[in-house]
Amino acid sequence: xxxxxxxxxxxxxxxxxxxxxxxxxxxxxxxxxxxxxxxxxxxxxxxxxxxxxxxxxxxxxxxxxxxxxxxxxxxxxxxxxxxxxxxxxxxxxxxxxxxxxxxxxxxxxxxxxxxxxxxxxxxxxxxxxxxxxxxxxxxxxxxxxxxxxxxxxxxxxxxxxxxxxxxxxxxxxxxxxxxxxxxxxxxxxxxxxxxxxxxxxxxxxxxxxxxxxxxxxxxxxxxxxxxxxxxxxxxxxxxxxxxxxxxxxxxxxxxxxxxxxxxxxxxxxxxxxxxxxxxxxxxxxxxxxxxxxxxxxxxxxxxxxxxxxxxxxxxxxxxxxxxxxxxxxxxxxxxxxxxxxxxxxxxxxxxxxxxxxxxxxxxxxxxxxxxxxxxxxxxxxxxxxxxxxxxxxxxxxxxxxxxxxxxxxxxxxxxxxxxxxxxxxxxxxxxxxxxxxxxxxxxxxxxxxxxxxxxxxxxxxxxxxxxxxxxxxxxxxxxxxxxxxxxxxxxxxxxxxxxxxxxxxxxxxxxxxxxxxxxxxxxxxxxxxxxxxxxxxxxxxxxxxxxxxxxxxxxxxxxxxxxxxxxxxxxxxxxxxxxxxxxxxxxxxxxxxxxxxxxxxxxxxxxxxxxxxxxxxxxxxxxxxxxxxxxxxxxxxxxxxxxxxxxxxxxxxxxxxxxxxxxxxxxxxxxxxxxxxxxxxxxxxxxxxxxxxxxxxxxxxxxxxxxxxxxxxxxxxxxxxxxxxxxxxxxxxxxxxxxxxxxxxxxxxxxxxxxxxxxxxxxxxxxxxxxxxxxxxxxxxxxxxxxxxxxxxxxxxxxxxxxxxxxxxxxxxxxxxxxxxxxxxxxxxxxxxxxxxxxxxxxxxxxxxxxxxxxxxxxxxxxxxxxxxxxxxxxxxxxxxxxxxxxx
Numbered sequence: 001x002x003x004x005x006x007x008x009x010x011x012x013x014x015x016x017x018x019x020x021x022x023x024x025x026x027x028x029x030x031x032x033x034x035x036x037x038x039x040x041x042x043x044x045x046x047x048x049x050x051x052x053x054x055x056x057x058x059x060x061x062x063x064x065x066x067x068x069x070x071x072x073x074x075x076x077x078x079x080x081x082x083x084x085x086x087x088x089x090x091x092x093x094x095x096x097x098x099x100x101x102x103x104x105x106x107x108x109x110x111x112x113x114x115x116x117x118x119x120x121x122x123x124x125x126x127x128x129x130x131x132x133x134x135x136x137x138x139x140x141x142x143x144x145x146x147x148x149x150x151x152x153x154x155x156x157x158x159x160x161x162x163x164x165x166x167x168x169x170x171x172x173x174x175x176x177x178x179x180x181x182x183x184x185x186x187x188x189x190x191x192x193x194x195x196x197x198x199x200x201x202x203x204x205x206x207x208x209x210x211x212x213x214x215x216x217x218x219x220x221x222x223x224x225x226x227x228x229x230x231x232x233x234x235x236x237x238x239x240x241x242x243x244x245x246x247x248x249x250x251x252x253x254x255x256x257x258x259x260x261x262x263x264x265x266x267x268x269x270x271x272x273x274x275x276x277x278x279x280x281x282x283x284x285x286x287x288x289x290x291x292x293x294x295x296x297x298x299x300x301x302x303x304x305x306x307x308x309x310x311x312x313x314x315x316x317x318x319x320x321x322x323x324x325x326x327x328x329x330x331x332x333x334x335x336x337x338x339x340x341x342x343x344x345x346x347x348x349x350x351x352x353x354x355x356x357x358x359x360x361x362x363x364x365x366x367x368x369x370x371x372x373x374x375x376x377x378x379x380x381x382x383x384x385x386x387x388x389x390x391x392x393x394x395x396x397x398x399x400x401x402x403x404x405x406x407x408x409x410x411x412x413x414x415x416x417x418x419x420x421x422x423x424x425x426x427x428x429x430x431x432x433x434x435x436x437x438x439x440x441x442x443x444x445x446x447x448x449x450x451x452x453x454x455x456x457x458x459x460x461x462x463x464x465x466x467x468x469x470x471x472x473x474x475x476x477x478x479x480x481x482x483x484x485x486x487x488x489x490x491x492x493x494x495x496x497x498x499x500x501x502x503x504x505x506x507x508x509x510x511x512x513x514x515x516x517x518x519x520x521x522x523x524x525x526x527x528x529x530x531x532x533x534x535x536x537x538x539x540x541x542x543x544x545x546x547x548x549x550x551x552x553x554x555x556x557x558x559x560x561x562x563x564x565x566x567x568x569x570x571x572x573x574x575x576x577x578x579x580x581x582x583x584x585x586x587x588x589x590x591x592x593x594x595x596x597x598x599x600x601x602x603x604x605x606x607x608x609x610x611x612x613x614x615x616x617x618x619x620x621x622x623x624x625x626x627x628x629x630x631x632x633x634x635x636x637x638x639x640x641x642x643x644x645x646x647x648x649x650x651x652x653x654x655x656x657x658x659x660x661x662x663x664x665x666x667x668x669x670x671x672x673x674x675x676x677x678x679x680x681x682x683x684x685x686x687x688x689x690x691x692x693x694x695x696x697x698x699x700x701x702x703x704x705x706x707x708x709x710x711x712x713x714x715x716x717x718x719x720x721x722x723x724x725x726x727x728x729x730x731x732x733x734x735x736x737x738x739x740x741x742x743x744x745x746x747x748x749x750x751x752x753x754x755x756x757x758x759x760x761x762x763x764x765x766x767x768x769x770x771x772x773x774x775x776x777x778x779x780x781x782x783x784x785x786x787x788x789x790x791x792x793x794x795x796x797x798x799x800x801x802x803x804x805x806x807x808x809x810x811x812x813x814x815x816x817x818x819x820x821x822x823x824x825x826x827x828x829x830x831x832x833x834x835x836x837x838x839x840x841x842x843x844x845x846x847x848x849x850x851x852x853x854x855x856x857x858x859x860x861x862x863x864x865x866x867x868x869x870x871x872x873x874x875x876x877x878x879x880x881x882x883x884x885x886x887x888x
Contacts (some may be wrong), residue, residue, distance in 0.1 A: 024177050030278045031271030031288025033183045034347045038267025039296040040190060041344040042126040043260070045337045046320050048303050051261045053316025054252040056240035057308040061301065063258050067265045068297050070456060073449030074416040075293060076441040077423035078272055079286035084426075084436040087281040092269050092415055093355045097362065098488050099422035106364035107475030108418040109355055111468065115411030116273075116352030117388055119266070120168070120345050121161075121395030122405055127341035128160045133321060134334050161396040168346045169389045172353065173382055177277070186343040193336025194299065200327045201306045205229065209325060211318045213246050225315035227326045238308035238316070246318055259460040263405055264300070266412040267344070268293060273351035276358075286438050352388045357381035364479060406461040410468050413453045413460075420449035422491070429494035507608030517883045519745060520546035522586075522604055522611035524597055524680075526671060528575055530624030530663045531617055534694045536703035537842075537873070538615055539581040540749040541742065546609050547583040549576070552596030554671070555589050565589050571659040574651040578634065579704070594676045598683055612881060614684040618695035619677045620865050624663045625698045678857035681850045685880055690738060693847060693864070693876040700842065700873045703751065714755035714841035718743045718790070721762050722846045723829050724821060724863060726801045731761070731779050735846060738879020743844050744788050757790035759783070760836060765796045786884055795836060800828040820859070826866035833871055840872070847876035 025031075052060045081095045088094050092112055097105020135150045150156070171182060207227040212220050228234045242252045250256075271288050275281040307316065315322050324330040359365060360372035372384040424446035426434045457465040523538050525531045528549075539547060549572065553565055565587045572585040586604045590596030597614075604611055628634040634657065664670075684691045702709035720736040740759070746752050761776060776794065783790060803825035837843050845868070851860050868874050 024279065025274060025277045025284075026279055027284040027288045029181070029184060030274050031284045032292045033187050034270040034274060034343075034351075035267055035289055035292035036296060037183055037187055037190065037340065037343040038270040038347050039264055039292065040299075040340050041123060041264065041267065042130070042337060042341045043264035044299075044303075044340060045193070045323055045333060046126070046130070047260055047264070048300075048307060049311070049316035049322050050245075050320055051257055052238060052304055052307050053313055054242050054245070055254065055257045057235070057238050057304060058240060059254065060261075060304050060308075063254075063261050064297070064300050064304065067258070067262050068293065070449070070452040071265050071268050071293065071416070073445050073452060074420055075268055075289055076438075076445050077420045077449060078269070078289065079438040080423050080436040080441045081419070081426070082272065082275075082285040083282045083438040084434060085282075087275045087278075087285070088358070092272055092419060093358050094275060095272070096415075096418050096422050099426055100418070100491050101488065102362070102364055103476050103479040104418065104422075106359065106362070106479045107472050108415055109359050110365070110475060111411050111472060112415040113352050113355045113359070113388075114391075115408050115415065116348045116355065117391045118395055118408045118411070120165075120348035120352065120388070120392040121398070122408060123341045123345035123348060124161045124164050124168070124392070124396060125157070125398075127164060127338060127345065128157055130321075130334070130337040130341065131160065132157075158396060162393060164342070164345070165389060165392055165396060168342070168349050169385065171346055172350045172385045172389075173380070183343050183347065186339045189339040190336050190343075193332050193339075194303075196327055196329065196332040196336075197303070197323055198306065201230070201310050203328055204326055207326065209315065209319075211315070213318065223314050223318045225318060226312045227315060227322075228310060228312060230309050234312060235309045238311075238313055241313070243317060255459045259406060259409065262456065262460065263409050264296075266409055267347075269415070270347050270351060273354055276354055282437070349385070349388050349392060353381055353384040356387055357384040360384065364482075366482075407464045407468075409460055410457050410464045413457045414468050414472065417450050417453035417457075420446045420453065424450065425491045425495060429491060429498050431494050504607045504609065509608045512608070514882055514884070517741075517881075518543050518545040519742065520605070520610065520612045521615055522548045522550050522600060522613070523583075523615045524550045524552070524600075524617075526551070526617070527624075527660060527663060528572075529626050529628050529660050530698065532579060532627035533700050533703060534615075534617060534697040535579060535581060535583070537694070537697055537700060539579075539583065540703065540751055541746050542582075543745045543748060546605060546611060547581070548600075548604050548611060549583050549585050550597070550600045550604065551585075551587050552593045552600075553587060553589045554591065554593070554596075556591055557589055563589060568659070570651050571656055574656050575660075578656070592676065593672050594679050594683065597680050598687075601684060601687055601689060611689065613690040613692060614680075615692040615694060616677075616680065617697075618693050618864075618868075618876075619672065619674065619861055620695070626663045627698070628657060628660070674861050675854045675857040678850045678860055679854070681878075682852075685849065685878065688880055690877070690879045690881060691847065692742075692878075695868050695874045695876070696871065697873050707751070709751045712754040714752060715839060716743050716747060716752065716755050716757045716842055716844070717837040717840040718757065718759045718844045719762075719833070719837075719846065720759065722848055723762070723833075723867065724848050726762075726764075726797070726804050731775065732782065734882055735877070735879045737884045738881070739844050739846060739877050740783075740786065740788060741883045742875070742877060742879075743790075744786075746842070755841065757788075758793055758840075759790045760793045760795050762795050762797045764798050764801055793836070795832065797832055800825065800832050803828050821863055823866070826863060829867050830869055830871075833867070837871065842873045842875065843871060845874060845876050847878035849878065 051063065055063060078092075078095070081099060085098075093105060093109030096108050099105075132150060132152055135148060136152045137148045137150060150160075171178065204227070206229050209225045209227070211223045211225055213223075242254075242257070244250070245252050268289060271292070272285050275285065278284045311322065311326070315325075319325065321333075323333045327333050356369065356372050357375070360369040363370075372381065372387055374383045375381045423441065424443055427441075427443045427446060454465075457468075519542055521538055521542055523535065525535065528535065535549065551568075551572070553568070555564065557563060568587055569585060572587065576583050576585060586600055588596045588599050590599060601611065601614060634653070681691050681693075701707075718739055720731055720739050722735075743757060747755060747757050761779060763776075776792070780792065783792075803822055833843070833845075847864075848860075851857070864876060868876070
């Protein structure tokens with residue numbers, strides 16, 4: 001099963017380091033030993049009495065069960081992920097990053113690394129504390145007595161800690177293979193120490209002790225405590241109750257005691273972090289981790305029961321190191337504490353260095369971590385080990401790590417929650433390639449694991465938990481905006497696909513209502529070099545609706561070896577990225593543009609998300625401008641550096657420039673005949689699609705993503721009357737209302753929000769019928785009902801109408817023929833528009849229905865060209881669907 005992801009896992013970059021490290025460790029040495037030692041650490045010998053004394057046996061066992069339930073849920077997720085593919089070095093980081101993507105993996109990986117570094121410092125300081133308990137000289141006495149020879153004080157503590165860290169560094173620099181053998185020897189010593197504790201409960205006779213503590217006001221507090229041996233009264237007295245803790249002078253509670261106890265459960269990934277050195281990580285990690293956890297659970301339960309049955313509660317509460325007092329040979333416990341702390345520190349250091357090395361190899365944080373990718377000939381990441389040692393040395397300068405212990409636990413819990421989240425995401429995404437050989441998990445266990453970890457974080461320390469989550473979010477944002485290169489696959493894409501399919505099925509076209517109508521646009525683009533401004537403008541016009549860029553490639557698949565369209569998608573998607581528009585791309589191959597547009601109108605979109613509006617560029621003889629030469633997004637200088645940092649899916653700027661052909665010259669042959677262009681408009685109207693024609697949009701500035709235009713200097717002009725049919729005075733027909741709606745939608749978008757909107761009403765003031773006054777009032781009422789804020793301008797056009805001769809017969813006088821309009825009339829309409837709307841940023845005009853006769857296509861286009869000549873950015877609109885609603 002390990003080979004399934006191999007094809008999708010990038011090889012380490014050639015310059016990152018030498019060859020892959022040899023994998024030598026088996027399940028026992030590579031997983032079981034480090035996991036057991038990490039879970040025992042210093043808590044086993046120095047905090048067992050604290051937990052049982054304060055919480056009592058019943059609640060103490062409950063804490064162990066709760067803690068091990070939480071980590072068991074996470075272990076199920078670790079086992080599932082680790083048996084679903086080939087695992088490389090980096091352990092938890094590798095699992096999370098390859099499952100959830102670089103952002104989540106990098107941020108959690110860095111936090112897990114910091115937790116390991118702090119834990120390393122914590123274990124070293126704990127070891128120094130234990131050594132000074134036995135060998136430290138009395139600060140008040142000037143003479144050293146017996147074995148109490150080591151001077152004490154802050155700087156001495158730092159010195160001893162630094163020496164121990166140096167020892168750990170030397171072992172880790174030699175390599176993990178030597179460390180694993182060292183760890184095995186340490187485990188034997190710790191096991192002997194544990195056996196001595198168990199034997200002592202039977203072999204040692206009852207003892208009485210006097211324990212002294214320094215109280216408030218320099219007074220000495222004395223406590224009489226006893227070791228009773230197995231005794232039913234002792235057991236009964238140790239069942240429950242919380243009291244004052246002598247080290248912090250605060251009354252303990254379930255949460256505070258549990259926080260201390262849970263620090264012993266944060267070592268479950270010690271084996272997983274060695275994944276790069278394991279011979280078969282997908283087998284070793286599940287097996288070794290489960291056995292280690294079961295073993296440590298048994299030891300803790302056994303110790304809790306033995307201690308509660310043999311030691312008085314006063315002894316447990318007032319002396320953390322009571323195991324030394326009751327042991328058959330006290331040095332056994334001292335040696336056990338030293339060995340457990342030393343191994344835990346080395347395990348934390350080597351685990352942290354492996355995580356840092358994996359982060360460096362993946363180039364997630366750039367130059368600061370680049371040296372950490374270097375390895376020795378044997379594959380040991382010695383620079384990462386030095387980084388880790390240096391940071392751990394900084395932690396040691398704190399001198400006291402009681403508060404940092406909580407932070408370490410919180411970081412660990414956050415990493416565990418992320419592993420559960422990774423497994424949950426893979427399970428919910430229902431990806432066919434997620435089929436782990438370990439089957440004892442479900443999405444329920446993952447979800448329960450996440451919730452348990454998060455709840456426990458806030459139980460342990462709400463401030464640190466909140467801070468760690470904020471830090472995680474900041475790292476996530478940093479990595480998201482840095483856009484690191486990744487070919488690992490993104491779980492987000494799988495989850496989005498899964499959810500979008502569900503919601504698309506729920507989006508029922510039969511439940512559409514006019515109140516919730518929005519433009520869903522198919523914009524046909526011949527060459528984006530000349531259409532970029534129109535593409536940007538339509539992006540503002542879509543109002544959260546579907547936006548598709550359509551393109552027809554002329555050709556016949558029968559005569560081609562493969563589909564040429566498939567290779568073009570990446571270029572078009574890169575264009576969308578560069579322009580910063582929220583659009584899909586749909587390309588088709590067809591013998592003619594008209595047929596291809598029909599195909600796209602029919603099949604673009606899915607379910608309830610299909611285009612309802614077709615937008616075309618205008619058909620005229622203007623020489624188009626090349627937008628690629630003007631926009632900074634397409635200039636080499638501005639993108640040279642960016643393209644080095646971005647993952648461009650194989651499309652760099654020069655190849656994008658080369659892919660789209662140069663703009664059409666005047667002599668160039670047209671892709672479309674006038675008849676075909678008008679035919680496309682007719683087809684769309686027959687298919688009940690609204691049609692818009694955009695002209696002069698190359699003159700529109702300020703639509704690109706870097707511009708800060710808010711529209712305050714802009715004006716939107718709307719001419720809702722059919723200017724080519726003066727007899728029509730219906731301002732409330734479907735097409736006129738559609739015009740108003742589209743202008744209103746534009747006015748709501750970010751770059752047009754503060755633009756002024758003007759609506760022009762054409763009236764014949766000299767006619768005997770003065771109904772236009774009533775019409776104006778009716779229109780104002782309509783705008784009020786539609787909540788459209790606009791100023792109304794009355795434009796007398798008697799001088800224009802007098803040039804209109806509706807009685808002239810059209811060619812052949814056939815049914816469906818377009819009215820023949822005189823050049824004087826068209827020129828007069830154009831003059832009227834120029835006079836009133838020359839300063840507008842964009843104009844919305846009524847697009848008359850195209851003629852049914854193909855022979856009149858040129859005449860129809862000539863009329864539109866004459867009316868809009870020299871106007872500036874203009875949108876001619878023919879609406880066929882009702883889009884406005886006055887009801888609530």
